[in-house]
Amino acid sequence: MITADLHPASIENVPQPDFSKPLPPREGDRIIQFREALKEAMSHEMRQDERVFLIGEEVAEYNGAYKVSQGMLDEFGPKRIIDSPISENGFAGMCTGAAMYGLRPIVEFMSWSFSLVAADPILNNVPKMLYMSGGQWGCPIVFRGNDGAGGQLGSTHSWCVEGLFANVPGMKMAIPSNPYDAKGLLATAIADPDPVFFLESERMLGDKAHVPEEQYYIPFGQARVCREGDAVTLVSFGRPVNFCIEAAEKLAAEGIECDVLDMRTIRPLDIDSIIASVKKTNRVVVVDQSWPFAGISSEVITQICERCFDWLDHQPVRVNTEDVPTPYAKGLEYAYLPNPERIAEAVKNVVNA
Amino acid sequence: MPKTTAYTASIEYISILDEQGKFDEKLGKGLITDEQALDLYERMTVCRQLDEFAFKLQRSGRMGTYPQNKGQEAAAVGSALALTPGQDWVVPSYRENAALFMMGLPMHYVLQYWMGDERGSQIPENVKMTPLSVPIGTHMLHAAGIGYAERIRGTKNVVATYFGDGATSEGDFHEAMNFASVLKSPVIFINQNNSWAISVPRDKQMASETVAQKALAYGMPTVRVDGNDIFAVKYAMDDAVKRARAGEGPSFIEAVTYRLGDHTTADDARRYRDPQEVEAWIARDPLIRTRKYLESKKLWNQAKDDTLQERAKTIVKEVVATAEGVSKPEIDSIFNAMFAEPHTELVRQRDTMRTSSLGKDPSQTGLKNTTQNV
Ligand SMILES: Cc1ncc(C[n+]2csc(CCOP(=O)(O)OP(=O)(O)O)c2C)c(N)n1
Ligand SMILES: [Mg+2]
Numbered sequence: 001m002i003t004a005d006l007h008p009a010s011i012e013n014v015p016q017p018d019f020s021k022p023l024p025p026r027e028g029d030r031i032i033q034f035r036e037a038l039k040e041a042m043s044h045e046m047r048q049d050e051r052v053f054l055i056g057e058e059v060a061e062y063n064g065a066y067k068v069s070q071g072m073l074d075e076f077g078p079k080r081i082i083d084s085p086i087s088e089n090g091f092a093g094m095c096t097g098a099a100m101y102g103l104r105p106i107v108e109f110m111s112w113s114f115s116l117v118a119a120d121p122i123l124n125n126v127p128k129m130l131y132m133s134g135g136q137w138g139c140p141i142v143f144r145g146n147d148g149a150g151g152q153l154g155s156t157h158s159w160c161v162e163g164l165f166a167n168v169p170g171m172k173m174a175i176p177s178n179p180y181d182a183k184g185l186l187a188t189a190i191a192d193p194d195p196v197f198f199l200e201s202e203r204m205l206g207d208k209a210h211v212p213e214e215q216y217y218i219p220f221g222q223a224r225v226c227r228e229g230d231a232v233t234l235v236s237f238g239r240p241v242n243f244c245i246e247a248a249e250k251l252a253a254e255g256i257e258c259d260v261l262d263m264r265t266i267r268p269l270d271i272d273s274i275i276a277s278v279k280k281t282n283r284v285v286v287v288d289q290s291w292p293f294a295g296i297s298s299e300v301i302t303q304i305c306e307r308c309f310d311w312l313d314h315q316p317v318r319v320n321t322e323d324v325p326t327p328y329a330k331g332l333e334y335a336y337l338p339n340p341e342r343i344a345e346a347v348k349n350v351v352n353a
Numbered sequence: 354m355p356k357t358t359a360y361t362a363s364i365e366y367i368s369i370l371d372e373q374g375k376f377d378e379k380l381g382k383g384l385i386t387d388e389q390a391l392d393l394y395e396r397m398t399v400c401r402q403l404d405e406f407a408f409k410l411q412r413s414g415r416m417g418t419y420p421q422n423k424g425q426e427a428a429a430v431g432s433a434l435a436l437t438p439g440q441d442w443v444v445p446s447y448r449e450n451a452a453l454f455m456m457g458l459p460m461h462y463v464l465q466y467w468m469g470d471e472r473g474s475q476i477p478e479n480v481k482m483t484p485l486s487v488p489i490g491t492h493m494l495h496a497a498g499i500g501y502a503e504r505i506r507g508t509k510n511v512v513a514t515y516f517g518d519g520a521t522s523e524g525d526f527h528e529a530m531n532f533a534s535v536l537k538s539p540v541i542f543i544n545q546n547n548s549w550a551i552s553v554p555r556d557k558q559m560a561s562e563t564v565a566q567k568a569l570a571y572g573m574p575t576v577r578v579d580g581n582d583i584f585a586v587k588y589a590m591d592d593a594v595k596r597a598r599a600g601e602g603p604s605f606i607e608a609v610t611y612r613l614g615d616h617t618t619a620d621d622a623r624r625y626r627d628p629q630e631v632e633a634w635i636a637r638d639p640l641i642r643t644r645k646y647l648e649s650k651k652l653w654n655q656a657k658d659d660t661l662q663e664r665a666k667t668i669v670k671e672v673v674a675t676a677e678g679v680s681k682p683e684i685d686s687i688f689n690a691m692f693a694e695p696h697t698e699l700v701r702q703r704d705t706m707r708t709s710s711l712g713k714d715p716s717q718t719g720l721k722n723t724t725q726n727v
Binding site for chain 1: 417418466469470471487488489490491519520522523524525550551552553557558559624625681682684686687688691698699702706709710711712713726727
């Protein structure tokens with residue numbers, strides 16, 4: 001229970017992330033799933049910060065529609081792990097108020113596709129609240145859930161909201177591509193005093209990797225270089241980062257070495273790392289699993305053109321989903337999404353031009 | 354001033370053919386002819402078998418996620434019987450297959466859709482229904498709008514929309530009810546209250562005693578019926594259809610039923626439901642109840658049932674074969690239904706895909722048509 005009136009800005013008694021601390025090693029043998037990494041980040045923050053609670057459809061008794069909150073009801077009880085009625089607009093709006101008055105809600109959307117029925121709270125209220133209240137009311141909410149094509153779920157269930165939502169000022173957006181980053185980024189998201197949109201992927205929740213037991217906080221706005229090369233810069237975020245790495249490994253066998261950057265957060269965007277890489281390779285392919293028009297890839301390429309146009313030896317190229325709703329049929333869905341074959345095709349066309 | 358009563362209301366509950374097979378002659382007379390009752394029983398049986406088969410298809414990797422309708426067939430057929438196919442609309446969610454088939458949708462469409470092929474949502478021209486709606490609750494507003502369109506066109510056609518108990522927590526539900534009422538849209542809101550929204554029981558979904566009472570706030574006639582009783586459903590539906598056709602606006606029916614299966618094939622309801630609760634509802638299975646009714650009227654017997662079960666099996670097999678026999682969609686098809694005329698950028702994207710020329714202008718590569726069925 002909350003014992004005192006806690007203004008969002010009040011951080012008494014809650015340890016704050018120390019970003020100057022070096023991150024624990026990525027290598028190791030504590031192999032767990034992406035979903036467990038998310039749970040660890042949430043549980044740790046909940047243990048040390050009584051303001052944090054989790055709400056969403058099926059998060060409690062069912063342990064999460066995708067088993068992300070496994071065991072959390074047992075540990076934290078029904079006051080802090082809350083099964084909500086099917087009412088996204090309702091619980092997103094309710095959490096807006098809770099956050100304004102000092103709580104730290106983690107709102108799980110079963111899928112980001114369903115956040116569209118909550119457009120007003122999440123886009124029109126939360127990111128603007130601090131600004132519109134002259135700095136009085138923050139909204140330290142984490143909205144999290146599955147983003148992107150989950151594997152034949154049809155177009156209304158397969159939204160990539162990043163292109164659309166990242167346009168709104170006042171919020172942060174993190175899109176991890178692997179279990180290690182998932183834990184470190186979610187920890188930061190929960191501790192962050194601003195609203196954070198945290199985009200997971202149903203297709204990655206079962207991915208396994210070493211994840212340190214301790215809580216660690218990956219600073220927002222810092223890309224990770226996953227692979228180094230001089231032929232071309234591959235910029236991506238979220239699930240397609242893994243496709244970029246796969247394509248880069250195959251291309252390496254053909255003598256094409258790629259610099260692969262995982263952006264990790266879209267807002268803030270680590271454009272400096274991108275520019276540094278492009279100045280080295282002089283070629284860039286941006287891989288973005290949302291639609292091409294006015295999306296993240298368009299933004300990244302615009303900024304590249306603004307900042308290092310003269311360094312480019314080839315026009316920037318992007319690999320997006322096609323400009324159509326997500327197809328339901330298996331083969332069509334695969335062909336529509338960025339995949340290792342399409343990425344390799346783009347790289348070869350850029351390098352061999 | 355003393356306090357006065359500003360508003361009182363009560364909700365009727367209708368049961369005609371009860372769990373024990375007792376039939377209320379007064380309410381039930383002339384509601385469903387023997388011939389119709391036989392037809393409904395057959396349809397429910399076929400649907401049940403389709404469900405069982407679909408479950409196996411999913412388990413053997415031949416189908417994606419599928420929501421079984423098992424246990425809720427009476428609410429579907431009892432309500433659809435009051436509608437006129439080709440004239441009236443059905444705006445469904447996903448747990449009323451039998452109603453869709455009664456409205457004329459070929460059965461393989463539903464399977465084809467859940468197998469992951471959008472062509473299963475290309476509703477045939479003579480069938481007035483919208484595609485299955487998976488975003489919970491959003492379709493009820495569409496029903497209010499379609500009903501209004503029918504009104505503006507001056508027809509007497511009505512719109513039946515189906516949704517679960519959980520869906521009534523969505524704002525869309527309340528907005529749809531309000532709109533339909535205010536606009537006198539000829540909509541019949543059919544709530545299939547099956548007690549569960551995935552793992553969330555009704556009492557965690559809402560604090561109201563009935564779902565039906567929610568309609569009171571929107572000023573529409575509302576009733577609660579035994580949803581496993583084809584007669585009770587038909588009774589309430591006849592009433593509602595009559596009002597809607599007469600221009601008197603929407604009505605609400607809460608059909609109390611139960612989801613005998615899992616939420617979908619991705620769920621395992623044993624993890625959160627009390628087996629005794631499920632047992633109790635198996636005893637209220639609408640198929641068993643309807644069959645007993647037919648037997649009591651000497652319209653049915655074991656031999657007939659055996660024949661029907663065999664026939665249903667054959668029908669379902671054919672339906673599955675039809676659904677699986679459809680050729681895979683062409684890769685190009687994702688670009689085909691975007692605009693009345695595709696714009697240049699889309700054509701360029703399509704040509705890029707055809708010629709594997711990401712990063713180049715496809716016109717420079719010479720268009721080799723590599724379109725495939727995937
Ligand atoms: C807007 C939206 N939120 C959440 C979901 C996920 N979801 C699918 S079915 C379901 C439960 C629906 O329960 P109910 O309305 O009672 O219908 P039933 O499945 O019992 O027929 C939920 C939460 C969804 N499809 N759409
Ligand atoms: Mg339900």
